[in-house]
Amino acid sequence: MQVEDFRHALRRLGAAVTIVATVDRDGMPRGLMMTAVMSLSFEPPSMLLAINRSASALPALLEHGRFSINLIGAGEEEACRNFAAAAPESRFQADHWEQHPDRVPIYRNAIATIICDVGDVQTFGTHAIVRGLVRSTRYTHSTDCLVYLDGRFCRTAAGDGLQLP
Numbered sequence: 816m817q818v819e820d821f822r823h824a825l826r827r828l829g830a831a832v833t834i835v836a837t838v839d840r841d842g843m844p845r846g847l848m849m850t851a852v853m854s855l856s857f858e859p860p861s862m863l864l865a866i867n868r869s870a871s872a873l874p875a876l877l878e879h880g881r882f883s884i885n886l887i888g889a890g891e892e893e894a895c896r897n898f899a900a901a902a903p904e905s906r907f908q909a910d911h912w913e914q915h916p917d918r919v920p921i922y923r924n925a926i927a928t929i930i931c932d933v934g935d936v937q938t939f940g941t942h943a944i945v946r947g948l949v950r951s952t953r954y955t956h957s958t959d960c961l962v963y964l965d966g967r968f969c970r971t972a973a974g975d976g977l978q979l980p
């Protein structure tokens with residue numbers, strides 16, 4: 816198996832764009848853009864994340880023990896590009912973020928935010944597999960999420976396809 820073929824196959828795997836955010840011990844916001852985020856179970860309410868062990872935000876996330884998963888909406892492409900391109904310490908532009916009472920930064924324009932406590936963490940090769948135990952959620956009326964597909968940000972909207980019974 817060639818890794819390059821695997822990479823090409825994965826370009827066809829569209830995934831919702833999220834920004835995972837936490838704070839470091841000095842209270843500074845830390846975070847990364849992520850697509851390897853999935854719901855795990857309703858009982859207990861939980862999420863699963865695969866975070867590269869080299870990600871600068873990982874130590875803060877593990878130490879703080881809490882993080883927000885901000886689901887990014889269509890129309891936020893430019894803000895996302897800026898976030899992804901910025902140095903770790905200048906990713907968080909104050910006007911895009913607010914502090915949640917649960918002591919994590921939350922993205923003002925997120926279509927939904929899921930706040931988790933860090934549960935179990937496992938190492939798998941280059942990645943840390945983090946189970947998040949959901950503390951609280953908030954969401955908007957919009958379900959138009961931003962999707963990363965074929966190396967690009969794409970828009971999608973519920974209602975474009977068939978409704979399941």
Ligand SMILES: Cc1cc2nc3c(=O)[nH]c(=O)nc-3n(C[C@H](O)[C@H](O)[C@H](O)COP(=O)(O)O)c2cc1C
Pocket residue numbers: 832846847848849850851852865866867868869870871872899903963
């Ligand atoms: C669209 C997109 C999705 C990404 N998804 C993940 C992911 O699921 N897990 C991860 O560890 N890094 C992911 N990354 C990379 C991180 O956002 C980040 O660039 C990387 O961790 C380096 O961060 P650092 O400069 O803070 O160390 C993604 C990047 C982009 C642009």
